[in-house]
Amino acid sequence: MDFKALQGKSRQEYKKRLGSDKPVIYVGAATCGMAAGAGELLKMLPQELDALKVNADVVRVGCIGPCCLEPLVDIQKPGKPRLSFHTVNPRKLKTILEDYLVKDNPHPELALGIVGEGRLDGIPNLFDHQMLKGQVRIALRNCGHIDPNRIEDYIARGGYTALEKALKMAPEQIIDWVKKSGLRGRGGGGFATGKKWDSVRNAEGNIRYILCNGDEGDPGAFMDRSVMESDPHSVIEGIIIAAFAIAWQKAPAEGFFYVRNEYPLAVRNLLIALDQARKNGFLGKNIMGSGFDFDVKINRGGGAFVCGESSALMRSLEGRVGEPRVKYIHASDKGLWEQPTNLNNVETYACVPEIINKGADWFASIGTKGSKGTKVFSLVGKVNNTGLVEVPMGITLGEMVHKIGGGIKNSKKFKAVQTGGPSGGVIPENMINLPVDFDELTRVGSMMGSGGLIVMDEGDCMVDVALYYVKFLEEESCGKCVPCREGLRRMKQILKRITEGKGAIEDIDTLEELGRAMELGSLCGLGQSAPKPVLSTINYFRQEYEQHIKEKRCYAGVCTNLISFMIDPEKCTGCHLCEVHCPSNAIKGEKKKPHILNQEVCIKCGICYDVCRDDAVIKR
Amino acid sequence: MSTIKITADGRELGAEKGEFLLGVLRRNGFDLPTLCHNDQVSPDGRCRLCTCEIRWQQGGRSRCVVSCLYPVDEGLIVETKSENVMLVRKTILELLLARTPEAEGLPELAAEYGITRSRYGADTDFGKCILCGLCVRACKEVVGVEALGFWMRGTSKVVGPAFLEPSPVCIGCGACAFVCPTGHIVMTEKGDERKIWGKTFKMEKCAKCGRYYAPKFELEWMSKVTGVTYEKLEVCPDCR
Numbered sequence: 001m002d003f004k005a006l007q008g009k010s011r012q013e014y015k016k017r018l019g020s021d022k023p024v025i026y027v028g029a030a031t032c033g034m035a036a037g038a039g040e041l042l043k044m045l046p047q048e049l050d051a052l053k054v055n056a057d058v059v060r061v062g063c064i065g066p067c068c069l070e071p072l073v074d075i076q077k078p079g080k081p082r083l084s085f086h087t088v089n090p091r092k093l094k095t096i097l098e099d100y101l102v103k104d105n106p107h108p109e110l111a112l113g114i115v116g117e118g119r120l121d122g123i124p125n126l127f128d129h130q131m132l133k134g135q136v137r138i139a140l141r142n143c144g145h146i147d148p149n150r151i152e153d154y155i156a157r158g159g160y161t162a163l164e165k166a167l168k169m170a171p172e173q174i175i176d177w178v179k180k181s182g183l184r185g186r187g188g189g190g191f192a193t194g195k196k197w198d199s200v201r202n203a204e205g206n207i208r209y210i211l212c213n214g215d216e217g218d219p220g221a222f223m224d225r226s227v228m229e230s231d232p233h234s235v236i237e238g239i240i241i242a243a244f245a246i247a248w249q250k251a252p253a254e255g256f257f258y259v260r261n262e263y264p265l266a267v268r269n270l271l272i273a274l275d276q277a278r279k280n281g282f283l284g285k286n287i288m289g290s291g292f293d294f295d296v297k298i299n300r301g302g303g304a305f306v307c308g309e310s311s312a313l314m315r316s317l318e319g320r321v322g323e324p325r326v327k328y329i330h331a332s333d334k335g336l337w338e339q340p341t342n343l344n345n346v347e348t349y350a351c352v353p354e355i356i357n358k359g360a361d362w363f364a365s366i367g368t369k370g371s372k373g374t375k376v377f378s379l380v381g382k383v384n385n386t387g388l389v390e391v392p393m394g395i396t397l398g399e400m401v402h403k404i405g406g407g408i409k410n411s412k413k414f415k416a417v418q419t420g421g422p423s424g425g426v427i428p429e430n431m432i433n434l435p436v437d438f439d440e441l442t443r444v445g446s447m448m449g450s451g452g453l454i455v456m457d458e459g460d461c462m463v464d465v466a467l468y469y470v471k472f473l474e475e476e477s478c479g480k481c482v483p484c485r486e487g488l489r490r491m492k493q494i495l496k497r498i499t500e501g502k503g504a505i506e507d508i509d510t511l512e513e514l515g516r517a518m519e520l521g522s523l524c525g526l527g528q529s530a531p532k533p534v535l536s537t538i539n540y541f542r543q544e545y546e547q548h549i550k551e552k553r554c555y556a557g558v559c560t561n562l563i564s565f566m567i568d569p570e571k572c573t574g575c576h577l578c579e580v581h582c583p584s585n586a587i588k589g590e591k592k593k594p595h596i597l598n599q600e601v602c603i604k605c606g607i608c609y610d611v612c613r614d615d616a617v618i619k620r
Numbered sequence: 621m622s623t624i625k626i627t628a629d630g631r632e633l634g635a636e637k638g639e640f641l642l643g644v645l646r647r648n649g650f651d652l653p654t655l656c657h658n659d660q661v662s663p664d665g666r667c668r669l670c671t672c673e674i675r676w677q678q679g680g681r682s683r684c685v686v687s688c689l690y691p692v693d694e695g696l697i698v699e700t701k702s703e704n705v706m707l708v709r710k711t712i713l714e715l716l717l718a719r720t721p722e723a724e725g726l727p728e729l730a731a732e733y734g735i736t737r738s739r740y741g742a743d744t745d746f747g748k749c750i751l752c753g754l755c756v757r758a759c760k761e762v763v764g765v766e767a768l769g770f771w772m773r774g775t776s777k778v779v780g781p782a783f784l785e786p787s788p789v790c791i792g793c794g795a796c797a798f799v800c801p802t803g804h805i806v807m808t809e810k811g812d813e814r815k816i817w818g819k820t821f822k823m824e825k826c827a828k829c830g831r832y833y834a835p836k837f838e839l840e841w842m843s844k845v846t847g848v849t850y851e852k853l854e855v856c857p858d859c860r
Binding site for chain 1: 665666667668671684685686689690691704707708710711712715716718719739740741750751769770772773774775776777
């Protein structure tokens with residue numbers, strides 16, 4: 001089937017589903033949805049529909065972003081808009097099926113909003129929701145709207161038109177467009193994508209390798225997973241365009257998609273998508289009749305965080321130990337198997353088709369002077385709305401936390417944001433007006449990284465935060481070079497000492513000196529940025545380190561060696577609740593009389609503090 | 621190859637474009653410390669002691685690079701003892717001294733940089749191994765055997781034969797022990813036996829002087845790869 005015919009068929013099918021005379025039920029079934037319980041709902045649905053004698057189609061879609069509202073189930077009745085319900089559990093599912101699907105009560109208190117066109121009384125549009133309102137969706141444009149396992153859905157929403165257009169352009173022109181768009185690498189480095197493509201195209205070598213980095217491993221970050229699971233074709237289309245722009249009339253091209261094996265659904269959806277792309281002539285020999293040959297193979301990662309680093313990723317692809325190497329000679333000249341290699345991140349590739357479709361100027365009109373377009377962030381931590389958000393570059397941290405994030409959970413006080421993954425820095429509350437883009441984040445001692453954004457409140461101890469990241473990085477350091485391997489180990493030891501109240505005041509200087517040497521002397525990006533969590537917390541929260549060392553106090557109430565729990569006899573009503581829950585039997589007391597906590601036995605787990613209904617447990 | 625000029629600590633030096641900075645500097649009498657470098661094997665940039673600070677313009681932006689792997693080009697300006705360089709070197713030496721206080725030559729090298737004790741403590745569980753990888757590279761590149769490698773990752777990383785068991789491919793040549801800069805790899809000989817990496821080799825006597833001089837396995841392997849007959853190899857190098 002030629003592309004026009006396929007497009008026609010796909011659009012018709014998609015339109016038919018949107019205006020179906022049968023009810024359609026959409027279930028968000030990406031990993032986030034499944035973890036929240038969508039699997040159980042999907043199992044239940046056929047039986048429930050049978051019982052209600054309703055003939056409906058069930059469509060598994062990807063993730064639309066708001067993880068805090070998962071599982072999301074949307075119901076689209078004939079002639080009615082697609083209505084989304086949030087935090088659906090089996091009981092809620094029964095209610096909405098009975099009351100909305102069969103009868104006509106849309107349950108405004110359970111409904112989240114309307115997806116797409118149409119109106120229903122009393123129910124807002126989903127994209128007017130606090131969390132989704134400020135978003136501009138480019139990389140996530142199809143996420144949650146389409147069935148990721150159907151290429152027709154992707155094509156119906158404009159998929160592969162960019163490839164069709166690009167194949168008729170001169171490769172130099174494509175590169176020129178990408179350059180003009182101002183697109184910078186979304187994996188963390190922020191290197192200009194067009195410039196990279198240009199160097200790879202003009203490098204000397206008899207093949208061009210086109211790689212996609214899907215080895216996302218930052219704790220609390222899941223941007224790439226969501227795109228790979230929910231809209232795999234957009235990434236694949238981007239890769240094919242890159243391959244054509246880099247290799248056409250220069251050298252043969254070969255593609256590899258490096259995905260971490262801990263993302264089984266992403267691997268599965270990508271495999272299905274690649275197969276569909278091949279069957280429909282978007283991959284393989286003579287792509288869309290252009291004469292260009294190209295294919296992509298999947299390589300699953302072995303679980304090493306460091307293999308997300310470009311040179312380690314290439315060593316891993318070659319079948320060697322995933323250790324980085326110096327990049328004094330760039331991968332664009334000598335990368336995979338010493339041949340010119342282009343490596344971009346999932347999100348970078350996903351932006352490419354939109355740039356080709358809508359033009360470089362359109363993309364460049366979004367964002368700041370140095371950082372164009374949008375960036376997907378995983379907004380997590382102590383905010384009310386957690387999940388994936390795609391926002392224009394240059395949005396302030398404050399807007400992210402207070403508007404999109406809906407403010408701090410449990411009305412606590414906002415303290416800091418940690419950006420850029422484990423080797424990013426912490427940005428304090430007084431910098432809330434900082435515009436988020438590559439250069440600004442670097443300037444204040446953090447980085448964009450792949451887009452993790454962890455919000456912290458007054459209950460987070462900055463020394464403990466630094467220790468957490470250093471521990472992670474120490475485990476994930478490849479161990480090749482001395483500053484990173486030995487430096488992280490010593491940093492961990494010193495930080496641990498401080499959190500245990502055994503630190504010395506000189507330790508702060510030692511940490512700073514060691515951190516500076518690691519930044520200067522480490523081999524790869526992991527080691528060079530590894531001290532950032534320590535250096536930035538010392539920079540902005542030095543007094544917290546001093547309190548741990550001098551006063552032996554952790555005012556955030558996190559470091560167990562430095563806190564103790566007590567029961568206020570004035571407030572204690574003797575309800576026994578703490579006594580019952582205490583795992584170490586440290587609390588004793590008679591009924592309706594103030595209880596007593598035995599400090600000798602207390603393991604400082606804080607359960608008593610959490611369960612007490614009368615605020616009688618004091619933490620200090 | 622074309623001849624170019626670089627500047628190091630204010631001195632102008634001639635070099636071939638693309639050759640590694642460390643070689644250029646050492647050829648011109650610069651004293652740079654290294655622990656993972658040996659001219660007979662390829663550079664790997666593990667110890668990072670040969671770090672230098674480079675820039676392309678006087679007063680321009682600088683960065684630290686390991687000179688053993690940095691290819692020089694026209695106009696490169698190098699500082700071999702800047703403040704940043706010394707910070708990196710001292711930190712590395714202090715970290716290594718904490719890891720392997722017993723490593724041969726390390727305390728002396730550290731003392732040259734004013735470090736006599738490490739603020740980071742003194743470990744006892746790593747032997748004398750600083751993970752420089754010279755043994756791994758010598759075994760692979762010089763001997764051509766690949767009996768050694770790195771195992772595990774990060775702070776658990778160790779050097780040894782596969783699965784840390786006696787290697788079926790090790791020929792007992794002892795190149796790894798010879799190249800080891802810190803005396804970590806121990807090779808012992810007693811009578812007609814040589815022991816290394818937990819494997820025992822039977823030694824061959826020199827047909828002329830009668831001393832035990834090489835493992836049989838090594839001679840067989842050498843004969844196979846070089847095409848020299850075993851009988852010729854049965855005579856030790858001194859008697860040949």
